[in-house]
Amino acid sequence: MHTIIYFFLCISSLPLYSACSVRVLLEQGDITQTHEWLFVTPKKSFLCIFSNGMLSCNGKKVDTTALRISSTDNRCSYQDNVYAGDIALIIADGHFYVINTIPLEEYVYSVIRSEGWPGWPLEVNKVFAIMVRTYAVHKIMLSKNGKKRARYDIKSTNIHQTYKGVHDLEHLHQAVQETKGLILAYNKQPIVAMYDSCCGGVIPAQLNGFDFKMHPYLARAYPCTYCADCKLYRWKSIYSHDALVKMLHVEFPGLKHIKDIHVLHADKAGKVGQLHVKTTRSNKRISGTIFYRLCKDIKSFCYTIKKEGSNFIFEGKGFGHHVGVCQWGVRGMVKQGFMYKEILDYYYPGTKLMKLTTNSKTSASAYSALAEG
Ligand SMILES: [Zn+2]
Structure with a gap:
C-alpha cells in the first residue's frame, strides 16, 4: 500500500512528525452478544457477523479480529454514508471499532462540508480548511505520542469534528488545495483549533473553565464584532x-x-x-x-x-462554546475584505502558520484485507 507521509516544515526549524493519514472512528460499541456490520463497495457487499466469540464474513469464519476493507473504486458504504480510503473493523477487549483511514487532505475536504457552510465565499472555506486540518493534526499527534498507541485519531461526531465521508461539492476542493498542508502552530506545536458557530461577542479570555495557560492562543481578550449577522447573535x-x-x-x-x-x-x-x-x-x-x-x-x-x-x-x-474561531465572524470579516491569514491571527492570537511537506513511504498493513470479487 502506498501512502503519503507528511512532515512539519517550520520556517525557523524543522521538527519532524509523521501524520500521513487520519484514522476516523465511525462507530464504537460494546460487543456482548451477536453483532452485524454491512459494508458495501461498488463490486461487493461484506456482511460481517460477530457471534459466539467468532467473526465471520459473508458466511465464512474469519481467523482474525481485525478486518480491512479496501475497495479498488476507493468507495465503501457503511450505514448512511459513503467513505473513501480503507475501513477497518476491529474487535478487542469486549468492544468493536469501525475506523475509516483516509489521507488528511481528503478528510479536510469532507469535514469543511459538514462543519461549515459550503455556499459561503472561498476565503471563508480556506479559514475552515486550515482550522479543521489543524484540529485533526493535533489529534493525530496526541494519538501517536500517547503512552499506548490509540486505535483511532479522531471521532466522526461533533465531539471532535463531524465527518460524513465523501460528498460532491467540487468547489470546496479549491479551499483545500489553496491551503494544502497549512496548519496553525504555537511554540511549533499544532494548536487545539477550537471553533464554534457564533460567539455572540463574548470575550473568551473572560471565560472560566479553560486552561488558557496551556492554550494561550484561545484567550482572545477582545470581543469579536463580526458575527452580528447571525440570527443567534x-x-x-x-x-x-x-x-x-x-x-x-x-x-x-x-x-x-x-x-x-x-x-x-x-x-x-x-x-x-x-x-x-x-x-x-x-x-x-x-x-x-x-x-x-x-x-x-x-x-x-x-x-x-x-x-x-x-x-x-x-x-x-451566540451559539456554541464561545472559544476559538467564530464561524459567522469569519464570514463577516471576509465580507469586509480580510484574508485568511489576518482572520486566523485575529481568532488565534500568537499563532503561526506552518506548512506540512510530503514524502513517500511504503507502510505495511496490520489488518487482514478482504478482497472484492
Ligand atoms: Zn463572533
Missing part, C-alpha cells in the same frame, strides 16, 4: 413551566413544580456556572453545563433568565 427561548419541569426531570426525578429559577453564578464573560431551582419544597442547584445539555433551546452558555407569568424567558448570546 442574540437569541430568546421561552420555556413554559411544564416544559421546563419535563426537561429537568432527568436531573431531579419527582420534580413537579418550579417556583422560580435564576443564575446563581456566572463568570466575567457571562457564562452560567450554576443555577438555582426553587421548588415548593426545596431549593436545588444545577450546573450550567448540565442545564445546557438538558435544555435544547438554550443555544449557548451565556444567558439571563426572567419569569413572565408561567413562562421562563431565556435571553442569550
Whole structure:
C-alpha cells in the first residue's frame, strides 16, 4: 500500500512528525452478544457477523479480529454514508471499532462540508480548511505520542469534528488545495483549533473553565464584532413551566413544580456556572453545563433568565462554546475584505502558520484485507 507521509516544515526549524493519514472512528460499541456490520463497495457487499466469540464474513469464519476493507473504486458504504480510503473493523477487549483511514487532505475536504457552510465565499472555506486540518493534526499527534498507541485519531461526531465521508461539492476542493498542508502552530506545536458557530461577542479570555495557560492562543481578550449577522447573535427561548419541569426531570426525578429559577453564578464573560431551582419544597442547584445539555433551546452558555407569568424567558448570546474561531465572524470579516491569514491571527492570537511537506513511504498493513470479487 502506498501512502503519503507528511512532515512539519517550520520556517525557523524543522521538527519532524509523521501524520500521513487520519484514522476516523465511525462507530464504537460494546460487543456482548451477536453483532452485524454491512459494508458495501461498488463490486461487493461484506456482511460481517460477530457471534459466539467468532467473526465471520459473508458466511465464512474469519481467523482474525481485525478486518480491512479496501475497495479498488476507493468507495465503501457503511450505514448512511459513503467513505473513501480503507475501513477497518476491529474487535478487542469486549468492544468493536469501525475506523475509516483516509489521507488528511481528503478528510479536510469532507469535514469543511459538514462543519461549515459550503455556499459561503472561498476565503471563508480556506479559514475552515486550515482550522479543521489543524484540529485533526493535533489529534493525530496526541494519538501517536500517547503512552499506548490509540486505535483511532479522531471521532466522526461533533465531539471532535463531524465527518460524513465523501460528498460532491467540487468547489470546496479549491479551499483545500489553496491551503494544502497549512496548519496553525504555537511554540511549533499544532494548536487545539477550537471553533464554534457564533460567539455572540463574548470575550473568551473572560471565560472560566479553560486552561488558557496551556492554550494561550484561545484567550482572545477582545470581543469579536463580526458575527452580528447571525440570527443567534442574540437569541430568546421561552420555556413554559411544564416544559421546563419535563426537561429537568432527568436531573431531579419527582420534580413537579418550579417556583422560580435564576443564575446563581456566572463568570466575567457571562457564562452560567450554576443555577438555582426553587421548588415548593426545596431549593436545588444545577450546573450550567448540565442545564445546557438538558435544555435544547438554550443555544449557548451565556444567558439571563426572567419569569413572565408561567413562562421562563431565556435571553442569550451566540451559539456554541464561545472559544476559538467564530464561524459567522469569519464570514463577516471576509465580507469586509480580510484574508485568511489576518482572520486566523485575529481568532488565534500568537499563532503561526506552518506548512506540512510530503514524502513517500511504503507502510505495511496490520489488518487482514478482504478482497472484492
Ligand atoms: Zn463572533
